[in-house]
Amino acid sequence: MSLQLFLLVAAGLFAIGLYGALSQQSIVMLMMGLELMLNGIILAAAALWYFLTPAGNDGPVLIVVVLTAMAIEMAAGFAVVTAIYRSRQVDVTDSAADLRG
Amino acid sequence: MLADVSFWVLGIVAVLSGFAVFRLNSMARVTFALLASFLAVAGLVVLLGLGYLGVVTALMMVIEMVVMAVFMIMYMMNPAGLMPMSMYHNKAGSMAISVGTFAVLAVGILLTDWPVRRGVPAPAQTYQLGLALMGGQMLTMMTLGVTLFATIVATVVLSTGRGRYDRYGDDLAAPRADDPAGGGVG
Numbered sequence: 530m531s532l533q534l535f536l537l538v539a540a541g542l543f544a545i546g547l548y549g550a551l552s553q554q555s556i557v558m559l560m561m562g563l564e565l566m567l568n569g570i571i572l573a574a575a576a577l578w579y580f581l582t583p584a585g586n587d588g589p590v591l592i593v594v595v596l597t598a599m600a601i602e603m604a605a606g607f608a609v610v611t612a613i614y615r616s617r618q619v620d621v622t623d624s625a626a627d628l629r630g
Numbered sequence: 631m632l633a634d635v636s637f638w639v640l641g642i643v644a645v646l647s648g649f650a651v652f653r654l655n656s657m658a659r660v661t662f663a664l665l666a667s668f669l670a671v672a673g674l675v676v677l678l679g680l681g682y683l684g685v686v687t688a689l690m691m692v693i694e695m696v697v698m699a700v701f702m703i704m705y706m707m708n709p710a711g712l713m714p715m716s717m718y719h720n721k722a723g724s725m726a727i728s729v730g731t732f733a734v735l736a737v738g739i740l741l742t743d744w745p746v747r748r749g750v751p752a753p754a755q756t757y758q759l760g761l762a763l764m765g766g767q768m769l770t771m772m773t774l775g776v777t778l779f780a781t782i783v784a785t786v787v788l789s790t791g792r793g794r795y796d797r798y799g800d801d802l803a804a805p806r807a808d809d810p811a812g813g814g815v816g
Contacts, residue, residue: 530637533739535674538641540735542667545648548728553652554717557702561664564694565648571687572644572671579678584749586762590770592675592683593763596690597774601781603694607701608785615791620705623719 535576542569554621560606567599636677644670657702665695682756 542565549562571592578588613619647666654660668691676684718724752758763771787793797807 530634530677532744534637534641535678536739537736538645538674540732540739541645542648542671543735544728544732545645545652547731548724549652551727552718552721552724554719555705557698557705558652558660558717561651561660561698564664565651565667568644568648568668568671572674575675575678575680575683578680579751580747581745582748583679583751586758586767589680589683589755589759590762590767592680592687593759594770594774596683596687597778599694600690601777603698604781604785605788607697608788610701610705611789614705615789621717 532576532580535580536573539569539573539576542566542572554623556606556610556620556622556625559622560603563602563606564599567595567602571595633677637674640670640673640677643667644674658699661695661699661702664698665691668695679751679755682759 546562546565546567546569549565550559551562553559553562574588574591574595578585578591582588610620613625617624619625644667647663647670650663651660651667654663669688672684672688672691674684675687792809794802797809798804799808
């Protein structure tokens with residue numbers, strides 16, 4: 530149990546989430562990838578707090594912020610999916626490429 | 631010893647079930663694989679001495695995954711996974727980017743000369759976190775509150791099918807609502 534091992538697990542979760550967010554067509558699966566990336570950040574914040582500055586409170590506060598970000602991401606993401614599905618019956622990212630430049 | 635075993639078990643479960651999320655066919659299995667990954671990370675957070683935040687993560691993620699399962703059934707083209715199909719785009723490129731990201735992060739993690747540990751965890755860590763959130767970190771807490779409120783407003787606006795401007799006109803001056811069905815249900 531060391532800082533490096535914890536951070537490696539966190540980096541693994543982040544990389545897997547990145548793969549999902551980039552490769553999935555379904556918007557819901559894309560959001561799962563984003564959640565997995567934030568999951569890795571929670572683990573990294575907890576490990577950095579415990580192994581480097583356990584006396585302070587910055588790590589736990591960062592975890593609270595990330596948990597809130599996860600909730601906001603889910604809620605806003607599903608609201609956008611609902612809006613675009615209602616107007617255009619779009620449920621995959623490839624059909625919503627209007628802003629592609 | 632017990633902590634080491636728990637770390638390896640939870641760490642491997644977290645990464646493997648995270649990977650299973652993008653490998654399984656059935657949406658029910660995908661949701662529960664993601665939930666297993668979140669619960670393993672919550673266990674690791676508890677292992678690091680943050681019991682309260684670990685339990686909060688676990689509770690939040692259980693509810694979040696149940697909500698997600700409902701939305702998956704609503705919006706996925708193949709929710710039950712009965713019909714094997716590919717739902718990927720640019721799989722090789724994504725895999726290359728993701729493996730490259732992991733390699734860069736791993737090199738940074740292993741080569742960095744991490745500082746030594748300073749201090750010890752406070753005996754009542756949850757109490758200290760509460761004091762910080764209601765004291766020194768009050769600005770963080772207020773920002774989170776305002777952001778959550780903005781999210782509530784934005785999500786309701788985005789997901790409303792027919793709002794009052796659709797029903798009563800742009801200046802809200804129509805004497806009667808312009809509804810396809812009567813009864814005031816919008």
